[in-house]
Amino acid sequence: MPYRKDNNMSANDYLLEGANLLRAGNLHKADEVLSGVLRIAPDNHLALFLKGLTAKQAGNTELSIDLIRKAISISPEIEAYHEQLGNILFESNRMDEAIISYRRAAGLNPQFSRTFVKQDLLQYLHSPGAGNIFSAKGPFCCFSCPKAGTHLLADIVQKITGLSVFWPETAELSLDILQGIPTGYFLTGHFTGSPAHFNFYRNNRFKIIFNYRDPRDQLVSFYFYYREIYKNGDNEWGHLLRRFNKEQAINYLINTFPARLANWLNDCLELARMGIPGLFITYEELINNKFDSIRRIAKFLGYDLSNDRINIIISETSFDKPSITLQKKGEPDSHLKRKGIAGDWRNHFTQANKETFNSVAGRLLAQLGYEIC
Numbered sequence: 001m002p003y004r005k006d007n008n009m010s011a012n013d014y015l016l017e018g019a020n021l022l023r024a025g026n027l028h029k030a031d032e033v034l035s036g037v038l039r040i041a042p043d044n045h046l047a048l049f050l051k052g053l054t055a056k057q058a059g060n061t062e063l064s065i066d067l068i069r070k071a072i073s074i075s076p077e078i079e080a081y082h083e084q085l086g087n088i089l090f091e092s093n094r095m096d097e098a099i100i101s102y103r104r105a106a107g108l109n110p111q112f113s114r115t116f117v118k119q120d121l122l123q124y125l126h127s128p129g130a131g132n133i134f135s136a137k138g139p140f141c142c143f144s145c146p147k148a149g150t151h152l153l154a155d156i157v158q159k160i161t162g163l164s165v166f167w168p169e170t171a172e173l174s175l176d177i178l179q180g181i182p183t184g185y186f187l188t189g190h191f192t193g194s195p196a197h198f199n200f201y202r203n204n205r206f207k208i209i210f211n212y213r214d215p216r217d218q219l220v221s222f223y224f225y226y227r228e229i230y231k232n233g234d235n236e237w238g239h240l241l242r243r244f245n246k247e248q249a250i251n252y253l254i255n256t257f258p259a260r261l262a263n264w265l266n267d268c269l270e271l272a273r274m275g276i277p278g279l280f281i282t283y284e285e286l287i288n289n290k291f292d293s294i295r296r297i298a299k300f301l302g303y304d305l306s307n308d309r310i311n312i313i314i315s316e317t318s319f320d321k322p323s324i325t326l327q328k329k330g331e332p333d334s335h336l337k338r339k340g341i342a343g344d345w346r347n348h349f350t351q352a353n354k355e356t357f358n359s360v361a362g363r364l365l366a367q368l369g370y371e372i373c
Helices: 011-024 027-040 045-057 061-074 079-091 095-108 119-125 150-161 175-179 195-203 215-229 236-241 246-254 257-273 283-288 290-301 307-316 324-329 351-368
Strands: 140-144 164-166 185-189 207-212 278-282
Touching (some): 011 027, 011 045, 027 045, 045 079, 061 079, 140 150, 150 164, 150 185, 150 207, 150 290, 150 307, 150 324, 164 324, 195 257, 207 257, 207 290, 215 236, 215 351, 236 246, 246 257, 246 351, 257 278, 257 351, 278 283, 290 307
Parallel strands (some): 140 185, 140 207
């Protein structure tokens, strides 16, 4: 039915109708209603914005971008317009333009969720075949975010391969370190899969295991590690966190950790997309689905393990057993092991912490498949 002006309905009524039709997926009708509003009020920025979203869902990306930009030109102070434009530009692989839109949204609202994984890289992370490439045994590395299960992963990989762990005491990965991996060892640590070392990985046929965790559990683990374990001596993080109560300290970390995780993932995913075989595995998978995770890791590295061998590895790397990685580093288990569970953040986040996390990194949680606070 064509759009007809009803004297009993206001422009806002028609906008609401158009939004509801868009939400219901009735794109043709939504476009018809919104076009009718624009015939009467061509500068109605909300109608332009909604019509732009309708065009995007209908597959007309360029029209969508044009309409939302026109809405912004009329009403540039609305954060959501800039954010949605950024999302569409990202999906169109127009990264520089997208970043400009996100920065404008952040300027309008300091709590804008700036933490995210690039849309094009997400397609690799969530694709069914990601990390399922495996071949003959060869050199590999294990890179992990801090407090994401690095020692557990290293223990498992040592049991699978019979190799020893090489963990340099440095925060920066250099070409000298990569070239200096001893025979019979594999490199691990809190390093990024920086594309800067792409040529080394490619020329030496390296594979890389990337390990991350729900950033909420990651930052809670970090909080207790530095607030309680290393609370004495020259420990800047410990001194800083003890200045706040727990709610304040967690809020402080929320504004630090998720962005680091997103940057780390973007670098690692970029390296994988460039052709370096990469296996992405989460801490939650390692503890909640350990059998299948060990099998995936083994196949990726070129090892064919029997079910009995996998069950032995599960037993030998259980939380109550000493970590062979920590033993080799000369650190007691009590320094790094706390609970060994997923979802502990629920026991420590206040409502204020949840709201802060959602505003800062709710998008990241959704992108990675975690439940939003």
